[in-house]
Amino acid sequence: MDFSAALPVADVVAFNRPAIDWHAASPELILLGFGALLTLVDVIFLDRAKQYTAALAGIGLLVTMVPILTLANDMSETGPRVMFDGAYVIDEFSLIMKAIFILSGYVVILLSTNYIAEGDYWESEYYGLMLSAILGMVVMASSRDLISIFVAFELLSIPSYMLATWKKRSLESNEAGLKYYLMGVFASAIMLYGMSLLFGASGETILTKVNASLSSDPLTGESLSSSTPVLTLAVIFVIVGFAFKVSAAPFHNWAPDTYSGAPIPVTAFLAVASKIAGFVALVQLVFVGFYARADVFQPLMWILAAASMIIGNLIALRQTDIVRLMAYSGVAQAGFILAPLAVAGDVGDQALASIVSYLAIYAAMNLGAFAVILAAARKTGSTSIESMNGLFSYAPGLAVAMTIFMFALAGIPPLGGWFAKFQIFFAVVEQGGTWAIILGVLLAVNSVIALYYYASVARRIWADQAPDGDLTPIRIPPSLGAALVLTVVATLVFGFLPGAVSQFTDVGLIAGG
Amino acid sequence: MSDFLRSYLTVAIFGGVAVALVGVLLGLGSFLRPSRPTATKTMAYESGVDPVGDMWSQSNIRYYVFALMFVLFDVEAVFIFPWAMRLETYGYFGLVEMAIFIFILVLGLAYAWRKGMLKWV
Amino acid sequence: MISLIAQITTGDDLLVAQNIFWWFFALVTVLAGIKVVTTDNIVHAALYLVIVLAGVAVQFVFLGSEFAAVTQVLVYIGAIVVLLLFGIMLTRGSLGDDQLVDTERRGMGALVALLLFGLMAFSLVDGFEDVVLPEDTRNLIEVEVPIDTDIDDDEFIRTQRGSDTAAIGDTIFESYIVPFEAVSVLLLAALIGAVVIARKE
16 A cells, blocks of 8 residues: 555655665674673673683684685675665675775784783773774775765774773883773874864765765856865865875874884784775775865875875884884884875875785785784783894794794885886886975885894894893794784785785776776 | 754754743843842852862763764664655565664673673672 | 835844854853862852753754754753763762862863863864855644545645654654664663663672
């Protein structure tokens, strides 16, 4: 019986129940289920369940990989799966990113297992918050809508603020959490203001529709050859909000203090997973939401990329603490990843492919470096660069691993990093404009500067004497060992077989871009 | 003005009357009563005991957790209103969605309860 | 004809009233906002914040967004300001009228605030100056309401103008289910994290 015809008022809005693709949503649902299960186990068994929580979280992540693989397998037949009118999209890009988040989350849990248990920190809560942050990232990888992006951003940030301050008795850890939190909420506020302007100008939250409205004047509907002040401000605000998250200069001030104060596994999590999530959001916004306004985002990205590379590398030269060194080198790496976005309007596919490759390789080598730092700190109890002196004489395996990661980060062939850096470099130079060439030169110069400090860490490991001549070997617990093996293998595979990455990252990754 | 805002005129008038009433009563009181303050009279009243220390004292962190939980469940309530408005339209679909939403938040309540945060010390 | 004229005149009269109210509340909000950042007593700052938030709620009513207005009162004034006051009471042992708020960088802060205000005011005015709000700004949906009657089926359901709350419900359950469920996880994570941080070892 059709009621609507008989109704006196014509414009009855009926509720359309959205179609939900359960297969596409299953990674999120599984993660959600394991997170709830973890909390439930903690609520019921309290401390008796403590020793199983790490394993439960790890299993949860591995189970989540299953639907991601089946979805990837189906992708060639079904194409991108679009839900909620384009607000939530499962395409190749999102699947690759989800896999990176889950695998790096898994490595972080491997790193955390002994650290958290031996340090007598809160365990169940730690893994619960870790899972919810990873859930936020997984949601972020599919969000093509301003509200989803914002909620995903908060979901991955708020647990991270707590995790950074997990060493409750350490003032440095408190400082780390507080600085991260204050900077983070500041960034959220700016980003949200930008999003509200975008919504005000376009009346839409879905990125593809925002993009359509950015190319025409919101009031007159005429096509816009250049941006209007309100659109420019909106785009800048949103991008600046995420620049905080990826610690791009000049919004990087929180990173060194937070990284060195937070527990090392959490630092690894922030430096890898959390940062990649920021880039994922930026990539989606630039390639789907703001693509029509290349005249606004390209110069902004150029400035951010150049500033991050130069500032990050120059300050990294003067560091005496390995974690702070990694923090500043992370700022410089952020500059590298932002560089293709400065030419994204002209060489879109290539820029996107180079960023995705870089993110995958970056995750492997950075997590590996933090795993070595964590292992070395188990003996030395310190994170100063000097404490790495002579690592080879008492822990040759660790020394080899660290050398691999350092040279990979520096971009020496045949390790993973070179391919990532070359991809970025070629994408930037491909565009061919003056500014792109200048950026290419900056990329090359900064690779050389970075090589200097990465190589000097390697030199200390191999050439210097161990402090106090203490040559007792380091006992590496199995989970940490597994993390090291995983990251070393990934770094080597990405270097020797760059096709393994580029095969996935070739063309047309983002649906509706 | 639309009918919609016209209906808020009542609210405005009500508010105005409330403010005026309080102002008139207090003003009348201060006009009529004698005012002879002494040190003892202006002292803070603490159940007849001589007040000790400052007006402001540092409160226990436990109270903060109560306030925080109040915020969280307040936000939850805000999300329930729109659902309740169209309860029947959303049907089982809406019910399941809301059940998941509430279940996850009840987990939080159970957690705080089991960890002894709800004891008022 | 007569009814038409009557409508226009009453409309104009009431628009004047609407404008007066709007300006009154806008002015109060801005003044209270300035007091929030200039007052020396942090508790007073929190209480001025209540006025600011209430003023914003009134503006939401003017825009026809009742749901946003009620949320503003319920969540911000009702809960967040309370949390803020608890936070103040936690961190300071004594609070008087002494200089508690750091004024060293006031000049710099004022400069940044002015710059940002200029930038935002300019682009907002530039972008939206010609936009005229419709008289009835409510974003309403028609809701089907069953009525008690046993006449024929055609009249069994009539429509009723629903509030914007129902419209928001429709949007949440049609397009924003993922963020909606994510919000519950977010709130749970915030609660657990706060308990861990607040608890004694």
